[in-house]
Amino acid sequence: MINKRIGIKNLAEIIASEYQEKITPLDKIVEDEGLRVFYDSYGKNTFDGMTLYENGRFSIHINTDLGNSHDSAKGRFTLGHELGHYYIDSHRIGLKKGLLKPHPSRTNRQQFNKIEREADFFASCLLMPETRFSKDVYKKPFDIGLIDFLKEEYKVSRTAAAFRFADIGNHSIMIIYGEAGKIKWYNCSEDFPYKYLLHEKNVAPNSVMGEFFKDITDDIFKTEEIWAVDIFKYVKDDDINKKFFEHCITFRNRALSIVWGE
Numbered sequence: 686m687i688n689k690r691i692g693i694k695n696l697a698e699i700i701a702s703e704y705q706e707k708i709t710p711l712d713k714i715v716e717d718e719g720l721r722v723f724y725d726s727y728g729k730n731t732f733d734g735m736t737l738y739e740n741g742r743f744s745i746h747i748n749t750d751l752g753n754s755h756d757s758a759k760g761r762f763t764l765g766h767e768l769g770h771y772y773i774d775s776h777r778i779g780l781k782k783g784l785l786k787p788h789p790s791r792t793n794r795q796q797f798n799k800i801e802r803e804a805d806f807f808a809s810c811l812l813m814p815e816t817r818f819s820k821d822v823y824k825k826p827f828d829i830g831l832i833d834f835l836k837e838e839y840k841v842s843r844t845a846a847a848f849r850f851a852d853i854g855n856h857s858i859m860i861i862y863g864e865a866g867k868i869k870w871y872n873c874s875e876d877f878p879y880k881y882l883l884h885e886k887n888v889a890p891n892s893v894m895g896e897f898f899k900d901i902t903d904d905i906f907k908t909e910e911i912w913a914v915d916i917f918k919y920v921k922d923d924d925i926n927k928k929f930f931e932h933c934i935t936f937r938n939r940a941l942s943i944v945w946g947e
């Protein structure tokens with residue numbers, strides 16, 4: 686499992702490093718591979734992307750109805766994900782032999798399916814290769830400004846930049862995503878001191894996100910201090926006075942928080 690991750694990372698990074706551009710030129714990759722990519726409107730309740738193997742050729746379909754335009758951060762991640770299905774041996778062979786059914790991929794969410802997780806990880810490494818990313822994390826002191834700098838630098842979404850940062854950044858963080866007052870998923874750096882949320886279902890009331898959901902008015906974009914005991918499970922007695930920072934960004938009834946310590 687670990688080896689497979691390393692294999693995927695190396696594969697994606699070798700492909701990215703074949704091009705000089707910092708913003709991985711997906712168009713060129715597609716062209717060099719002779720792949721056909723179709724951007725079209727496939728409806729709102731369908732998929733972000735889908736890779737098909739027909740008559741001896743691969744084609745990738747990208748759904749513009751879900752914000753996956755050719756040049757958008759989301760569209761780029763979706764194409765990166767579909768390229769994962771093409772480049773990762775087990776996916777490609779599966780698609781060719783019909784063992785892996787063409788499936789509707791949905792990106793920008795926590796993936797529970799192994800194949801989808803692998804394709805997302807491939808996209809993440811392809812768009813934000815470690816060799817480049819790990820230097821850029823030192824260009825600014827850590828706060829939300831650094832995540833936003835990385836997001837622009839690699840033309841990815843804030844969530845994608847935060848995920849990569851949680852994985853290989855220089856400061857451990859937790860990312861929490863909520864919708865309508867409920868926790869949808871959370872994820873943290875390997876060395877983040879707490880692994881579990883105190884409130885796994887409903888957003889912790891004494892958090893920035895919790896305050897937002899109590900009375901949704903205007904969207905927020907702010908950093909505040911929060912108590913570890915208010916949001917994490919298994920806080921030791923000695924750490925009862927420990928504080929963290931939470932930066933919460935909202936859009937209608939959706940919210941993303943990034944949490945970090947000193």
Ligand SMILES: [Zn+2]
Binds near residue numbers: 766767770801
């Ligand atoms: Zn997929």
